Amino acid sequence: MDDIEVARKAIKGDEEAFVTLMQIHKEALLQTALAFLKNEHDALEALQETTYRAFKKIGSLKEPAYAKTWLIRITINYCQDQLKKDKRYVRDGKSADSAVLDDLTQLELQEALSTLTAGEQQLIYMKYFQDVKIKDIAALEKIPEGTVKSRLHKTLRTLRSHFEGKGEMDHV
Amino acid sequence: MYEKEEQKLTDFKDRLEQVPLPLEAADGAILQGLERAKREKLQTRAKRKRTLWSLAAAALLILTLATTIRVSPAFANAVASIPGMEKFVELIQNDKGLQAVFENEYYQPIGESQTVGNATLTVDGVILDESGMNIFYTIESAVEMDDIVIEAPVLENEQEVPPASISYNHPITQEDSPKIYSDILEFTFQDPVKFKDLNFTLGLQVKLDGNKFDFSVPFTIPENVKPSIVYEMKEEVEVKGQKFTVEEVTVHPLRVGIRLSFDPDNTKKILQFEDIRLEDENGEVWSSIANGVSARGDIEDGEIIYFIQSNYFENPKELYLRINKMQAVDVEDSYFLVDTDKNVLVHSPKDGRLELIDSSRTGFQMNLKMKTDQELHYGIDRKISDANGEPMDTQHTGISTPHDGVQSIDFGFTDNGYTNPVRVDLFAYPNYINGDVKIELKK
Numbered sequence: 001m002d003d004i005e006v007a008r009k010a011i012k013g014d015e016e017a018f019v020t021l022m023q024i025h026k027e028a029l030l031q032t033a034l035a036f037l038k039n040e041h042d043a044l045e046a047l048q049e050t051t052y053r054a055f056k057k058i059g060s061l062k063e064p065a066y067a068k069t070w071l072i073r074i075t076i077n078y079c080q081d082q083l084k085k086d087k088r089y090v091r092d093g094k095s096a097d098s099a100v101l102d103d104l105t106q107l108e109l110q111e112a113l114s115t116l117t118a119g120e121q122q123l124i125y126m127k128y129f130q131d132v133k134i135k136d137i138a139a140l141e142k143i144p145e146g147t148v149k150s151r152l153h154k155t156l157r158t159l160r161s162h163f164e165g166k167g168e169m170d171h172v
Numbered sequence: 173m174y175e176k177e178e179q180k181l182t183d184f185k186d187r188l189e190q191v192p193l194p195l196e197a198a199d200g201a202i203l204q205g206l207e208r209a210k211r212e213k214l215q216t217r218a219k220r221k222r223t224l225w226s227l228a229a230a231a232l233l234i235l236t237l238a239t240t241i242r243v244s245p246a247f248a249n250a251v252a253s254i255p256g257m258e259k260f261v262e263l264i265q266n267d268k269g270l271q272a273v274f275e276n277e278y279y280q281p282i283g284e285s286q287t288v289g290n291a292t293l294t295v296d297g298v299i300l301d302e303s304g305m306n307i308f309y310t311i312e313s314a315v316e317m318d319d320i321v322i323e324a325p326v327l328e329n330e331q332e333v334p335p336a337s338i339s340y341n342h343p344i345t346q347e348d349s350p351k352i353y354s355d356i357l358e359f360t361f362q363d364p365v366k367f368k369d370l371n372f373t374l375g376l377q378v379k380l381d382g383n384k385f386d387f388s389v390p391f392t393i394p395e396n397v398k399p400s401i402v403y404e405m406k407e408e409v410e411v412k413g414q415k416f417t418v419e420e421v422t423v424h425p426l427r428v429g430i431r432l433s434f435d436p437d438n439t440k441k442i443l444q445f446e447d448i449r450l451e452d453e454n455g456e457v458w459s460s461i462a463n464g465v466s467a468r469g470d471i472e473d474g475e476i477i478y479f480i481q482s483n484y485f486e487n488p489k490e491l492y493l494r495i496n497k498m499q500a501v502d503v504e505d506s507y508f509l510v511d512t513d514k515n516v517l518v519h520s521p522k523d524g525r526l527e528l529i530d531s532s533r534t535g536f537q538m539n540l541k542m543k544t545d546q547e548l549h550y551g552i553d554r555k556i557s558d559a560n561g562e563p564m565d566t567q568h569t570g571i572s573t574p575h576d577g578v579q580s581i582d583f584g585f586t587d588n589g590y591t592n593p594v595r596v597d598l599f600a601y602p603n604y605i606n607g608d609v610k611i612e613l614k615k
Binding site for chain 2: 019022026030031034043044049052053054124128129159163
C-alpha cells in the first residue's frame with residue numbers, strides 16, 4: 001500500500017490507515033514543530049495536537065496526494081498559535097529550557113523569519129524546508145502558481161531587507 | 173536573485189535535519205491525539221443541539237432525538253399547502269404540538285428577506301404565542317457554504333422583548349457544503365408576553381466560511397396570538413417521601429409549561445423528571461420537548477418549569493398530568509469535590525460510580541460507571557465553583573456516550589488562582605426513584 005492509498009483510506013474514515021498516515025509523516029511533522037517551537041517536549045505536544053485536529057478534519061482533505069502538506073500546515077498553524085499565545089518563547093527563538101536549535105549562526109535567520117506574517121512563514125517553510133513544489137502549494141491554497149511565485153519573491157525581499165538593515169546597523 | 177537568502181534557509185534546513193527526533197515518543201503522542209479526538213466525537217454526537225442561554229439560572233436537558241417518525245396525513249397535507257415548507261418537515265416531525273400548529277394553520281408565513289453581499293437571509297414564517305416565537309429561516313448563498321456559524325440572534329420589537337432562551341441547530345456541514353441552509357430559531361421567553369405591535373426585527377450574525385454577515389430583517393406578523401390556557405393546580409404530591417407541588421399548568425400553542433415547587437425539608441434532591449407527560453382519557457400522550465428548551469429555572473431555587481409538547485389544539489374530555497420516573501439523590505450526594513492540586517476526589521455520591529481519572533489546575537476527567545443499557549443523556553454539572561464559592565471560569569464540560577460500561581466526563585477551566593477543592597453540584601445523576609403521580613387538569 002503506497003502513501004496515497006493510505007491517505008485515501010484514512011480520508012474514508014479508516015482508523016488504522018489514519019494511524020499509519022501519521023506514522024509515515026511523523027518525522028516531517030516533528031521537524032516542522034521543532035523549527036517553530038525549538039524544543040522536543042513542545043514538538044511532541046504539537047504532534048499530538050496535529051493528530052487530534054487531523055482526525056477530526058480528515059474528511060475535509062479532498063486530495064490524498066496532499067496529505068503530507070495538509071498535515072504540515074495543521075502543525076504550522078498550531079505552532080504559530082502557540083508562539084502568539086505563549087510568552088515563554090521570546091522572539092529570538094530561545095525557550096525556557098531544553099532548546100535544541102539555539103546556536104548563534106541561526107539566530108539571525110530565525111529573528112528575520114519571526115518578522116514575517118504567519119502566511120509568509122508557512123510559505124517559506126513549505127518551499128525551503130519541506131521542498132514542496134510551487135505547483136502543489138498553489139493547488140493546496142487554491143491560488144494560481146503565479147501568485148505563489150510573487151508572494152515568495154516578496155517574502156524573500158522582506159528577508160533580504162531585514163538582513164541588509166542588520167548589516168548596516170552593524171557598521172554604525 | 174535571492175541566492176543569499178535561499179542559502180541561509182537551506183543551511184537552516186540542514187541544521188534542522190541534524191537534530192535527533194524523539195521518534196519513539198512520537199507514536200505515543202499520535203495515539204494520545206487520536207484518543208482525544210475520538211472521545212470528543214462521541215461527545216459531540218451526544219450534544220448535537222446547541223442552545224444559548226441568556227438566563228443565568230437556566231436548566232437544559234439534552235435528549236436524544238426520537239427515532240421513530242410519525243407523520244399524520246393531516247400534517248402532511250398542511251405542510252404540502254405551504255410553499256417551501258418541505259425543508260422544515262424534518263425539524264418539526266418529532267413534536268406533536270408543532271405538527272398540530274400546522275394542521276390548525278397557526279403557522280404564519282412571512283417571506284421577508286435581506287441580501288448582504290452574496291448571501292440572503294429569509295424569514296420564511298413564524299409561530300408566535302405568549303411563551304415564545306419560533307422563527308423559520310433560510311440562508312442562501314451564491315457559493316457553497318463550507319462552514320456556517322450562527323451567532324447572536326436578537327429579536328426586537330417596539331415593546332421590550334423579555335429575556336429568552338434561544339435554541340437552534342448547529343449546522344453540521346463538514347460533510348456537505350450546501351448553498352441553502354434552513355433551520356428554526358426557537359425563542360422561549362422568560363415570562364409570558366403579549367406584544368401590542370406585531371412589527372419585529374430579527375438580527376442575526378452569521379459567519380459563512382469565516383466571513384461575517386450582519387443580517388437585520390424586519391417583518392410583520394399578520395395575526396396576534398391565541399390566548400394561553402392556565403390551569404391553577406396547587407396540588408402537593410409525594411414520591412418516596414419527597415414532596416413537591418404542582419403549582420400550575422399553562423397550555424400554549426408551542427408548548428405546555430408545568431410549574432413545580434419543592435419542599436425544602438426533602439431528604440433527597442430531585443434532579444430531573446425523566447417522565448412527565450400529559451395523557452388524555454384514551455391514553456394518548458404528550459411528552460417532553462424532544463429537541464429544544466425542555467425546562468427553565470433551577471430546582472435549587474425551589475421552583476422549576478418543565479416544558480412538554482403542546483396539546484393546545486386538542487379537545488380531550490379528560491386530561492391528566494402524569495409523573496413517573498425521576499432522578500434523585502440524597503442531599504449529601506448532590507455534589508462532588510475534586511482537589512486538582514492533590515489529584516483526588518474528596519467527596520462524591522456514596523454509590524461510588526464516579527471515579528477521578530486525572531486532574532490538573534485546568535481541568536479534570538472522570539468516569540461514571542453505568543449499568544448495562546443505561547445512558548445518561550444529560551450533562552452532569554449544574555454549577556462549578558471553588559472552595560470559596562466563587563464560580564469557576566469554565567471553558568468546557570462534556571459527557572460521552574457509554575463505552576465499556578462507562579461514560580467519560582471532561583471538565584475544563586482556566587486557572588485563575590482558584591482555591592481547591594473544586595465543587596460540582598449535580599445537574600443529573602443516574603439514580604432513580606419511581607412514583608405514579610396522576611392529577612386531573614380541570615377547566
